Every structure is written in structure tokens, then in C-alpha cells.
Amino acid sequence: MSIITITTDFGRQDYFAGVMKGVIRRINPLVQIVDLTHDIPPQGIAQAAFVLYSTFRYFEDKAIHLVVVDPGVGSERDILAVEAHGQTFIGPDNGIFSYILDEAETFEARYVRNKELYLPHVSLTFHGRDIMAPTAAYLSTGFKFLEVGPLARNPVRLAPLKPEIEGDSIKGRVIYVDHFGNLITNIPSKELEGFQADIKAGPVTIQGLSRSYDSVDPGTYLAISGSSGFIEIAKSMGRAESPPDLGYDTEVVVKRNKN
Amino acid sequence: MSIITITTDFGRQDYFAGVMKGVIRRINPLVQIVDLTHDIPPQGIAQAAFVLYSTFRYFEDKAIHLVVVDPGVGSERDILAVEAHGQTFIGPDNGIFSYILDEAETFEARYVRNKELYLPHVSLTFHGRDIMAPTAAYLSTGFKFLEVGPLARNPVRLAPLKPEIEGDSIKGRVIYVDHFGNLITNIPSKELEGFQADIKAGPVTIQGLSRSYDSVDPGTYLAISGSSGFIEIAKSMGRAESPPDLGYDTEVVVKRNKN
Amino acid sequence: MSIITITTDFGRQDYFAGVMKGVIRRINPLVQIVDLTHDIPPQGIAQAAFVLYSTFRYFEDKAIHLVVVDPGVGSERDILAVEAHGQTFIGPDNGIFSYILDEAETFEARYVRNKELYLPHVSLTFHGRDIMAPTAAYLSTGFKFLEVGPLARNPVRLAPLKPEIEGDSIKGRVIYVDHFGNLITNIPSKELEGFQADIKAGPVTIQGLSRSYDSVDPGTYLAISGSSGFIEIAKSMGRAESPPDLGYDTEVVVKRNKN
Numbered sequence: 001m002s003i004i005t006i007t008t009d010f011g012r013q014d015y016f017a018g019v020m021k022g023v024i025r026r027i028n029p030l031v032q033i034v035d036l037t038h039d040i041p042p043q044g045i046a047q048a049a050f051v052l053y054s055t056f057r058y059f060e061d062k063a064i065h066l067v068v069v070d071p072g073v074g075s076e077r078d079i080l081a082v083e084a085h086g087q088t089f090i091g092p093d094n095g096i097f098s099y100i101l102d103e104a105e106t107f108e109a110r111y112v113r114n115k116e117l118y119l120p121h122v123s124l125t126f127h128g129r130d131i132m133a134p135t136a137a138y139l140s141t142g143f144k145f146l147e148v149g150p151l152a153r154n155p156v157r158l159a160p161l162k163p164e165i166e167g168d169s170i171k172g173r174v175i176y177v178d179h180f181g182n183l184i185t186n187i188p189s190k191e192l193e194g195f196q197a198d199i200k201a202g203p204v205t206i207q208g209l210s211r212s213y214d215s216v217d218p219g220t221y222l223a224i225s226g227s228s229g230f231i232e233i234a235k236s237m238g239r240a241e242s243p244p245d246l247g248y249d250t251e252v253v254v255k256r257n258k259n
Numbered sequence: 260m261s262i263i264t265i266t267t268d269f270g271r272q273d274y275f276a277g278v279m280k281g282v283i284r285r286i287n288p289l290v291q292i293v294d295l296t297h298d299i300p301p302q303g304i305a306q307a308a309f310v311l312y313s314t315f316r317y318f319e320d321k322a323i324h325l326v327v328v329d330p331g332v333g334s335e336r337d338i339l340a341v342e343a344h345g346q347t348f349i350g351p352d353n354g355i356f357s358y359i360l361d362e363a364e365t366f367e368a369r370y371v372r373n374k375e376l377y378l379p380h381v382s383l384t385f386h387g388r389d390i391m392a393p394t395a396a397y398l399s400t401g402f403k404f405l406e407v408g409p410l411a412r413n414p415v416r417l418a419p420l421k422p423e424i425e426g427d428s429i430k431g432r433v434i435y436v437d438h439f440g441n442l443i444t445n446i447p448s449k450e451l452e453g454f455q456a457d458i459k460a461g462p463v464t465i466q467g468l469s470r471s472y473d474s475v476d477p478g479t480y481l482a483i484s485g486s487s488g489f490i491e492i493a494k495s496m497g498r499a500e501s502p503p504d505l506g507y508d509t510e511v512v513v514k515r516n517k518n
Numbered sequence: 519m520s521i522i523t524i525t526t527d528f529g530r531q532d533y534f535a536g537v538m539k540g541v542i543r544r545i546n547p548l549v550q551i552v553d554l555t556h557d558i559p560p561q562g563i564a565q566a567a568f569v570l571y572s573t574f575r576y577f578e579d580k581a582i583h584l585v586v587v588d589p590g591v592g593s594e595r596d597i598l599a600v601e602a603h604g605q606t607f608i609g610p611d612n613g614i615f616s617y618i619l620d621e622a623e624t625f626e627a628r629y630v631r632n633k634e635l636y637l638p639h640v641s642l643t644f645h646g647r648d649i650m651a652p653t654a655a656y657l658s659t660g661f662k663f664l665e666v667g668p669l670a671r672n673p674v675r676l677a678p679l680k681p682e683i684e685g686d687s688i689k690g691r692v693i694y695v696d697h698f699g700n701l702i703t704n705i706p707s708k709e710l711e712g713f714q715a716d717i718k719a720g721p722v723t724i725q726g727l728s729r730s731y732d733s734v735d736p737g738t739y740l741a742i743s744g745s746s747g748f749i750e751i752a753k754s755m756g757r758a759e760s761p762p763d764l765g766y767d768t769e770v771v772v773k774r775n776k777n
Binding site: 011012013014017022025033042043071072075124125129130 | 310
């Protein structure tokens, strides 16, 4: 049994996610469909890229990931199908797969141009339903990847996740704010292994890493090795996010000193 | 394998949607369950009717659609089961299936009164769980449609979706506001095929139809043939909705002139 | 085919719920996964306990319920696996299973300490993904319950749901506020069967129980036997909740008089 995951900025109130499932199941009634999230901020390409990057490796080989954050729908932008990490990714060519591609030793990207895969009527505004969902569904039934369309030699790429490292100083930024108000940075936890660390994030200074969210007093800021492999700024029993000083894109500087 | 879709105004925070899935799976462990949405505005019968209307045709033959927007639960209102378009629909008799019925060449509607289909204990306030979910589940196992209850000769109907057309002038209204703030009207796109069109929606005037959301400057209003087959008012990279002047039920007038 | 339900306070915007599904399906591709809710208020242990209590009995025998509301993740708190009511429950040992245990004639609780069940790398902050999800998945494939870890003789317990009853007077409280703003109390409806009842909830006084939400004038408060077996305070066509006087934890006093 194969699996298709879906990630969108459609929200939950409308029928957009539901109708894509109808399209998929009509083509492959046996496929399992898993919602990753439909609550990517509208047009939030970087956030979608990070969600996908934090998630895909936990899914089985041959999983198919359908990602529809597509502010350019109906314009000249292309649609990509990518094979990488033993899995398949389908979505608009707007940078959404950047972090997946950055980490792949090899990958094959193709433009989805084979009209046999499309629904008979393609709307101007909903290629998720009319092109991407049926393409994912046909691929889940064994349709040959190389027949989706021509090779895409230069998929659009976002700036890489890497922070700037100069000796003992690491300069990064907040790349994602989660539901609990925790601030996920682009600083890999492994860069701090075996070091003491002083962390500055906007107006907040934190000394050392904590081992759990409740290891400091309630209301106190802490830094911790987060579940996606990056350093995370949190507040015990509260929300660390506090715009405009501390939130998405805030600079985070770490000074590391040998133990 | 059969499929049951679920549409409600239950929101996501409670256990209401989850418990209906438990009831369904206990009766038919093999059925696939697809959430269309649980975020219909509370008591939003017209919105639920539109979501269902925009979605059902993308699902497979014999799909069963369970729709629980039921402000009159426990009162005299009846529960309907409807066969139309090769599919089955179950929900309260409050107009929720109006647009499905309007478009059906033929249909058969029955009152759900066969108590063998009910859970042993029927609560006053949750017929979605106690009557509608088990009815959908039993129908998915092959229970005979004509045994759910007597024929319903006059299901409750909402006003039809049709706009008023007088020569070159079409007067409609906004029937749905989506997650992106786009305003979906009841004016079918095909009425404007081959015409130039001037569109007035509340305080906004738009000349001509666009081909994509980003074909005008960011922040500019546009009109486009939307994915559900109706004219849609949108704002490039923003929300078109702006209450109280421009939102649900705002009048939309189109003047069409031959090219 | 087996089933795993998931209840969390993760919200829907992030990848947390999705990634747990990836972990589960990788271990058992055939299991059905049902979301109960991911919108428990952050750290809302009592609310999660109530959702689970109101739901589990509608699911099939052998259903596995995974509940991740875990403010103490990474601290000394243990993780429990519980067999009760013919089903299995997995979550942190923080009281989340209290109402399930209160109602069980017998149960067996074990600490999840068998590291063979864990993912190879266990993060500090996401045991839902790294320990609880794989444990649930292995149990769904037939892994022996008694091998998850040692017996837990004193699981953490919340105060019981029971109200104080003294003759004709029942003193309870609001234990849950649902999406519609209805206030669910801990007063079992069966305590009022065959009685007249006067109900005081914060500033509101209600005489007698209603049979449906719309049996009083719109905007009027009413009391009704709710779908989870408890008395519920509602407002016809509106939200009964009105903080700070009337909401979660508000005292509710019922005077019952024989008919």
C-alpha cells in the first residue's frame, strides 16, 4: 500500500484539501493519504519547505509528498516532480523543495507537463486539484516517473538553511515559530556538542542549553536542542515568541566555548 | 473499498468529529473516511451546502457524504438520506443538500427513521454520532437504501444559486468567502465567455477578467474564473474580503459586452 | 485491521502530528490512524483526559489511543501504557488517563521503558514521535504488552469527575467548554432523571431541562442532557461561555425536586 502526504496553505475551513483527496482516491482508491498540515501561512514558501524538510525522513521509502503552496498558480511558474532520498515530491517550482534538494546526494527533477496526467478541465486557480493531485495519484499507481515531463535542470532554490560560522561565533536566525511559540533556529545542535554556549536572540540572553522545557522557572527563557536537530529558543510554560523583537527571522548569535 | 466523507461545523478542538469516526469504523472497519472540513461556520447551512456542491463531483461513484450542520438537532426536523449523482448524502433536512438536488436530473430522498440503524442510546444533542454516522456506516456495508425510511417528497430547499440575468446585465452576490479572503460569487464563469466584462462588487470596480492572481500589481483587486466554476473577486497577494462593504452576501453586478 | 487514535495539543500548523503518522506507518503500514483532536489547549491535561473519556467507548475493541499532552517532556515524568476497557492507552504519566482508570473495573498499567520500542535517536523534546508513536505502532503489530516495561502501580491521577451530592443539592463545575461555547459540567444527567431541577451556573439561573437547543428563544440560556452523559449549559443560537463569570471551572449548583 502506498502513501501520499499533503502539505498546503489552504487552511481547513474550505473544501480545497478535501477535493484533492477525492481526486487522488478516484485514481487510486487504495492509497493512504496523510495530512501533514494545511495551515502553512498563506504564501509561506519557506515555512512549507521547512515543514517538509523536518518530516520526510520519518516516512517510508517511496512515500509521495504533495506540497501546494502556490501563490503563482496560473502564471508562468512550472510544476516540479522530484525523486530524492528514495521518495517523490510534487509541487510548484518556487523553492519549496530547496532544503530537500540541498541535502540530497543525487536527485532527479522533472517538469510536470504530460497532459495525460491532468484532469480533463484545468482551472486557472487550482492546479493542486487539477494537475498536482492527479500526478501524485498516478505515480502512486506505478506511472513511470520519467514520463511526467522533461528534466528540470535548475529548480528554483531558497537561500540554504546554514548559519554563518566563524571560529567560536555562530550567527543564525529564527526560521520557524511553532504552535507553542517556540523559536526554531537554523543552528544545528551538533555544532554546540561539547561546548558551553551563550545565546543571544533579539533582546534575550541565555546561558547554556537546557535538558527539558521545565528545567527552568516558569516564564524563564531557555535554549534546547530541538526535535528537528536545531537549537530552539523556548519559554518555560509560555510562548517565547514576542513580536516584533523576537519572532520569525530574528537574528540569533551563539558564542561557544570549550568545556 | 468504500468511502465516507464528513463535513461539519464542529471545529477541530473537541471530540465530536473523532467520535463519529469511531462509530463508523466499529460498524465498517474497512471504510475509508475523508474529512472535507469541520470548520463550516457554526450553523452555516448555506456554506455547507456550497462546500458539498463544489466537492462531490470529484469523488468516486458510490461515495457517501455525511454532512452534520444541525442547529435544529433534537427538534422536529427530520434526517435525510439522498441518492443522487450516483452517490449518497446523509444529513439533517434543513436545506443542506439544496444545490445537489437542484442539479440532479433525478434523485431519491428518504427520511432516516429505521431505528435498527441508530445507536442503542440516542442523545438529545448529537444525532451526528447517534443516527447519521451509523446510517452512513451501514449503507457503506451494503444496507439497502430503501430500508432507511419512507420517501421524503419535499426536502427543505434554499434559494437556488442562480444570479438574475437581464440581457447584458447580471446581478449576483458573494456566496462564499474562502480562507484566502477570495470572494466566490454565484455568477457562472461560462456566462462571461466571449465577453468583455465590467464588474462591480460593493465599493470595488474591476474591468475585465484576469488569468492569474499575480497578473496585476500586489494589492490590486481582480476578477477571475474560479476553480468551482464561478466568478471570483480576489486581491493580488492579499485578502479581498473587507467587511462590512465587501464580504459574504455583497451584491455583485456584471455588465458584459461582446468582444 | 487495527486502529490508532491520536490526541494532542500540537495544533495543526506544524509538522508534529504528521511526523508521528510517518513513524507509525513505517512500522505498521496497514494500521488505520484517526485524529481525535490536535487542538487541546497547550498543556491542557484535564481537557485531554475528558476528550479521551468521552470518546474511547465508541471505538472498537483493541483500539489503541495515543495521547500526547506532555508539558514535562524530557523531565523525570514516566510514559505509561495502559490496558483497560479492552483497549490500550499510551501517553505521559501526568494524569491524562485518570477518568479512564476511574471507570475501569480492572486495568494494567506499565511504564514504557523497553528501548527496543524507541526510535534510534530520542530527542529531548519530542517523545511523542520518538517513544510513544513507535510503541503504539509496535503494539498494533502484536508486540506483547507485558514487554513494554515494568508495572506502574500508582499512575498519576487527577481529582475525580464526581460532583458533591448532598440530598437534593448537587454542587459541580464546568469541566469542558466546547467549540460552540456550550459548558459541559461534571453532573451526570442520570442524577436528574425524574426530578425537577433548578440550575445556577455563575450569574445564570435556569429552571428545568430542555429537550433541544432551539426549544427556547434565541439568546436564552438553557440546560440540557448533553451527548457525553453530563448536564450542559447552552445558549440558544449563541455561545453560553462568557468569561470571567461563566466558563471553564465555573461552579454549577443544581437543586432537584421530585416531580
